[in-house]
Amino acid sequence: MENIKSETCRNGVEASLEIIVGKWKPIILLHLLHGGTQRFGEMKRLLPNITQKMLTAQLRELEEQDIIERKVYAEVPPKVEYSITEYGRSLYGILQQMHEWGVSHMEHMAKKNSR
Amino acid sequence: MENIKSETCRNGVEASLEIIVGKWKPIILLHLLHGGTQRFGEMKRLLPNITQKMLTAQLRELEEQDIIERKVYAEVPPKVEYSITEYGRSLYGILQQMHEWGVSHMEHMAKKNSR
DNA sequence: CGGGATCCAATCCGATACTG
DNA sequence: CAGTATCGGATTGGATCCCG
DSSP, rough: OGGGTTHHHHHHHHHHHHHHHHHHHHHHHHHHHHHHEEHHHHHHSSTOOOOHHHHHHHHHHHHHHHHSEEEEEEOOOOOOEEEHHHHHHHHHHHHHHHHHHHHHHHHHHHHHHOO | OOOOGHHHHHHHHHHHHHOOOTTHHHHHHHHHHHOOOHHHHHHHSSSTOHHHHHHHHHHHHHHTTSSSEEEEOOOOOOEEEEEOOHHHHHHHHHHHHHHHHHHHHHHHHHHHOOO
């Protein structure tokens, strides 16, 4: 954070946000991080409220950014598997820290609203 | 991250995202973290492209979430100062980690696109 | 000086239907 | 099974004008 005038801080933070912002991206990443490789249909079952369109779109963006890998099997019926890349795993620390801060923040706001 | 079935991970991460997502929130937080207390007009000068409406809106949200403090002086002309709360400072680690990951990610994508 | 109110454009997201 | 295409509502962000 030594270089605020050149705005590398801001740009760095926003580059990270681009990856993890999206209505379904955090939970997609968490499922792949914890559950390993999964098929499209499995993911859809794990995210009961997502539409196919959104699932496809978010997976495509994460793939484009090298965070997940998409593997297509030339079979009938089609089979497509998604997994976290090694590079994608480097996001784990951020998600972990956000999770911890977020949980304590939810408690903080609960207290505030009960006053 | 032990408890994925109950989705506390997801909720925690999304609670954090609610705070730092917003076109101008990260840079507002960085300026207040590094530069200390600042007046509305100073912030507007530091963020040359922001509109008054957006600056006001983002500051109000951060205030509502106890991340920043708004102090109004009963003077003419009006004077309003904004500062990070002690609680808001607890976000520093997340922003720092996102900055570091983001900078290396920008390098990663630059390499990818030059191939 | 530090806003509030209003209008408008762009983007995001969901629902639904169709397909190799 | 794993998508694509299309429509429309909701949300987000910008431009402009007004106010104590």
